[in-house]
Amino acid sequence: MDFKLPVRNAVLDPSFHTEDEEVYDGREYAKWEDEHDSLRRFREEFVIPSKEDLKRKKLSISEGAALEDLSNPRCIYLCGNSLGPQPLNIRKYIDQYLRAWATKGVTGHFVSHEDSLLPSFVDVDSAGSQMLAPLVGASPNEVAVMGTLTANLHILMASFYRPNKERYKIIIEGKAFPSDHYAVESQIRYHDLDPEDAMVLIEPEDADRPILRTEQILQIIDDNASKAVLVILPAIQFYTGQYFDIGRITAHAHSKGLLIGWDCAHAVGNVDLQLHDWDVDFAVWCHYKYVNSGPGAMAGLFVHERHGKVSMAENKKEAPYRPRLTGWWGHDKNTRFLMDNNFVPQSGAAGYQLSNPSILDLSAVAASLHIFNQTSMGELRQKSLKLTGYLERLLLNYNADLSPEEELFTIITPSNPEERGAQLSLLLRPGLLDHVLEVLEENGIVVDERKPDVIRVSPAPLYNSYTDVWEFCRIFHQACQEAANVKNKN
Numbered sequence: 001m002d003f004k005l006p007v008r009n010a011v012l013d014p015s016f017h018t019e020d021e022e023v024y025d026g027r028e029y030a031k032w033e034d035e036h037d038s039l040r041r042f043r044e045e046f047v048i049p050s051k052e053d054l055k056r057k058k059l060s061i062s063e064g065a066a067l068e069d070l071s072n073p074r075c076i077y078l079c080g081n082s083l084g085p086q087p088l089n090i091r092k093y094i095d096q097y098l099r100a101w102a103t104k105g106v107t108g109h110f111v112s113h114e115d116s117l118l119p120s121f122v123d124v125d126s127a128g129s130q131m132l133a134p135l136v137g138a139s140p141n142e143v144a145v146m147g148t149l150t151a152n153l154h155i156l157m158a159s160f161y162r163p164n165k166e167r168y169k170i171i172i173e174g175k176a177f178p179s180d181h182y183a184v185e186s187q188i189r190y191h192d193l194d195p196e197d198a199m200v201l202i203e204p205e206d207a208d209r210p211i212l213r214t215e216q217i218l219q220i221i222d223d224n225a226s227k228a229v230l231v232i233l234p235a236i237q238f239y240t241g242q243y244f245d246i247g248r249i250t251a252h253a254h255s256k257g258l259l260i261g262w263d264c265a266h267a268v269g270n271v272d273l274q275l276h277d278w279d280v281d282f283a284v285w286c287h288y289k290y291v292n293s294g295p296g297a298m299a300g301l302f303v304h305e306r307h308g309k310v311s312m313a314e315n316k317k318e319a320p321y322r323p324r325l326t327g328w329w330g331h332d333k334n335t336r337f338l339m340d341n342n343f344v345p346q347s348g349a350a351g352y353q354l355s356n357p358s359i360l361d362l363s364a365v366a367a368s369l370h371i372f373n374q375t376s377m378g379e380l381r382q383k384s385l386k387l388t389g390y391l392e393r394l395l396l397n398y399n400a401d402l403s404p405e406e407e408l409f410t411i412i413t414p415s416n417p418e419e420r421g422a423q424l425s426l427l428l429r430p431g432l433l434d435h436v437l438e439v440l441e442e443n444g445i446v447v448d449e450r451k452p453d454v455i456r457v458s459p460a461p462l463y464n465s466y467t468d469v470w471e472f473c474r475i476f477h478q479a480c481q482e483a484a485n486v487k488n489k490n
């Protein structure tokens, strides 16, 4: 049988073989999609908290019990935009680190074990870059696993924000994540400039649906080009889930002589970034969201190869390398231990490192990257587009027969799949949030809230299933109706 589904249902799979649209809205279809999901095996690589564990008051467990009893029903975890779940293999990586340190002591810096998952301590940073590069569309030379997001933003702004009398402004969105806002503001002050004058804020045109149009961003770049030197934007906006047109905005900023840095906190491990090909100058991100490396895990950065070049030839007019803050770990590996206090950076992003990295921390990041390296961002993005589209479809079904006044929520994330990642932000009618969250929690559903009225729901393609999405929608709908009834009674 061959038939076509209506265009708005492009996320549905016609090989499910039913012409009855409503059947696609049932649990059976979700189950069928899960059974046909080529990435399904990755779900087993994560410790998704059980419903019982979420309620647990103590960490300690009875003797002989498994630390995570995977036979208990899992919660529905849709919060990878905030903190990804724990990869099962993380214990193995950390245990190896502990054993290597215990058995080798300081000699572990240069000597590794034959069966070790990672090289000796001094080379773990390079191994991390190798594993990380494919996630962001970069060469290993262009990325480094180091520091934390905000600290890395400061480190890179020290190199990329070089104001002068004529050009000194930084363009940033008005609703930027606070840490980015503070970093930019303080960098401006650090140069004895006034943020009131030097910070150009891009404000959304519609406060209720704070999406920034690409044209608006380009216009603001044009309007400020004579005095601006740098643009800082999020690849994916934390609140709305909007995925920006990085290639186009980057090219435009460059055409006006501005450099541009991207905060990829919500994009890495989520969408198929091509930072090198998009000609991005620099980018920063963390690894605790979609990359699942644990709270506060070591972060990552990207520096385009043209900014990482090192040429120490004498008598050259231009600087031998891009000016930056320096530390011994950014020094050329071959001569680092000569200790001659004559700084020669490693080429590429590694030359922006300052300190020797925590191997404990890097082991957690490597464990998680190992899972990503078994698939590709292209494959993950394919599933993600379908899964998020499916979530959207089920949510919109609830509003299908309602007038805008009757709707209990709206989706503020762009409806164009190309302009979003795995997250949909749902704006609830005022006064519903607390009750909705209560019902979700009672039912073992983990999402996150942005007060006063938004919840963010993120089906991550590595570990979320269609059944997760289906179950979430069923309970969310129930929760909204209950919350509205309670509100109407009061």
Ligand SMILES: Cc1ncc(COP(=O)(O)O)c(C=O)c1O
Binding pocket: 148, 149, 150, 151, 177, 179, 180, 234, 238, 263, 265, 266, 286, 296
């Ligand atoms: C978009 C964005 N930027 C910056 C940060 C700050 O990250 P960190 O605390 O790791 O520096 C976060 C944290 O969630 C974020 O979501």
